[in-house]
Amino acid sequence: MTKRAYSPKEVLAKTYKTLPWGERWSRPFGFPTVNEAWFIWGDTGSGKSSFVMQLAKELCNYGMTLYCSYEEGVGQSFKERxxxxxxxxxxxxxxxVTSDAYDELVERLSKPKSPHFVIVDSFQVSGWTYEQAKQLIDRFPAKSFIFISQEHKGQPMGKPAIRLRYIAGIKVRVAGYKAFCKGRFTEDPGSCYVVWEEGVLRTSNNIG
Known part of the structure; x- marks a missing residue:
């Protein structure tokens, strides 16, 4: 069967629901759709985990948010955040959740009133393949998946993570306690989200 081809008029007639957040978020990240895929990466000690938790709290304003804490579980540092x-x-x-296998997560997300935003931290520790992550996005097109990635030499760690970054609409690198958006929606490419102001000052001044 031949797949449908859209005319320009049909494309322009489409409407999308976007995140109605305030300027602190919209300036660096724009107004992405509520079902957009995110990809966030950063090195250890960059402020990535704190940024993700701040993002999770913000997303809770717009729907149920599930944090798949595969890397840290609910250990002391997670509790502190x-x-x-x-x-x-x-x-x-x-x-x-800390131990949902891939099939168990699919089952969880298939239930009525299941979470809308799903944070996977981290993609590497989840053990999923690129194909499995892509299948999740395709199977639940109304949901938003936020994949967190470890970093190696400034890039997401591993070829599957790099492939996953390409298909995400919002790509965020966290460095020096700042989150920089490299996605499709940002209104101001030069802006960033400050994760921790004191940390930025310490980094800028090279204070330990």
């Missing part, structure tokens, strides 16, 4: 960013304020819209 839960406390620091007051995740108790979004208690009803935030859940954490």
């Amino acid at each position: 839960i406390e620091r960013f007051k995740m108790g304020e979004v208690q009803g819209r935030f859940r954490v």
Whole structure:
């Protein structure tokens, strides 16, 4: 069967629901659609984990958010971020899983009223292939998947992660406690999201 081809008029007639967030988020990240795929990478100690938790809290304003904490579980550092960013304020819209296998996550997301935003931290520790990650995006087109990646020499670690970055609409690199958007929606390519102001100052001044 021949697949459908869209006319320019049909494309222009389409409407999309976007994240209605404030300027702190819209300036570096624009107004992405609520089902856009994200890819976030950064080195250890860059502020990546703190950024992801801040993003998770913001996304809870727009739908149930599931944090797949494959890399850290619910260890002490994860608990400290839960406390620091007051995740108790979004208690009803935030859940954490630590050991869902791929098929178990698919089953979870297939249920009614399942989470809308799914954070996978990290892609490498999940053990998934690129094909499995792509299948998740295709199987649940109304949901938003946020893949977190380890970094090696400034790039996502491993060829599957690099491939996954290409298909994400929002690509974010975290470095020096700043999150830089390299995606399709940013309004101001020169702007960034400051994860931790004191950390930025320490990095800039080379203070330990």
